Amino acid sequence: MKIDLSVAKIINAPNFDNFTTSEVRSSYITLKNDPSLDPIVVRKKLYAELLKLVKKGWLVKKNTNKKGQTRFSKTKSFDVQYLNSIQKAPPVKASFNEKAHNTLVAKLNHYKAELLLNIGESEAFKELYSEHPELVEDIQPLFNTAKDNNSRILGKIRAIEELMKQNKL
Numbered sequence: 240m241k242i243d244l245s246v247a248k249i250i251n252a253p254n255f256d257n258f259t260t261s262e263v264r265s266s267y268i269t270l271k272n273d274p275s276l277d278p279i280v281v282r283k284k285l286y287a288e289l290l291k292l293v294k295k296g297w298l299v300k301k302n303t304n305k306k307g308q309t310r311f312s313k314t315k316s317f318d319v320q321y322l323n324s325i326q327k328a329p330p331v332k333a334s335f336n337e338k339a340h341n342t343l344v345a346k347l348n349h350y351k352a353e354l355l356l357n358i359g360e361s362e363a364f365k366e367l368y369s370e371h372p373e374l375v376e377d378i379q380p381l382f383n384t385a386k387d388n389n390s391r392i393l394g395k396i397r398a399i400e401e402l403m404k405q406n407k408l
Contacts, residue, residue, distance in 0.1 A: 245270050246288045250298075251319060257312045260286045340403075347399045354392045361385045 249255060249266045264282045289311050292298040297317045301310045364382040368375060 242291065243284075243288050246285060250289075250292075250313075257310055259308065259310055260289060263289065343399055343403055347396060347403075350392050350396045350399070354389060354396065357385055357389045357392060361389060 245267055246263065249263055249270065250258075255266075260282055263285050264278060267281060267285060268276055268278065289298060290300075293300050293311070295316075297314055298311045299314050301312065302308075303310065361382060364378050364385060368378050368382070371378075
């Protein structure tokens with residue numbers, strides 16, 4: 240089972256029992272010491288982590304009459320040794336998440352569309368040169384710029400494709 244190491248560290252504390260998601264969130268934010276963390280996003284993430292442990296049978300979820308007062312308690316199946324072992328394990332190289340993948344695909348599509356546009360521009364300059372050889376001095380710098388842009392954009396496309404290939408996205 241995959242669990243956030245910070246969550247494991249927090250709930251593994253012997254005196255941490257019969258807790259709410261908000262209590263875990265407060266500890267998590269303190270532990271991370273990152274002012275950019277959004278408390279609402281963190282709470283949702285932690286709630287999902289706690290539900291994994293409920294499903295595993297390590298925690299029991301107790302609903303109270305007050306809204307937002309769901310409490311979690313450790314069960315006899317709570318595996319302290321496992322949580323200790325994952326805290327000591329070397330960190331695993333983080334893989335790309337879905338958001339990164341979607342961002343890369345969007346950039347890739349944008350660059351491909353831009354490349355097609357520039358290829359069309361280059362072809363138009365070639366046609367204009369054939370039709371109006373007297374304008375060669377005006378057309379050549381524009382054609383060269385379009386060609387340079389094609390190379391630059393193609394480089395961006397290759398970089399993103401290589402990154403995606405390397406990370407099997």
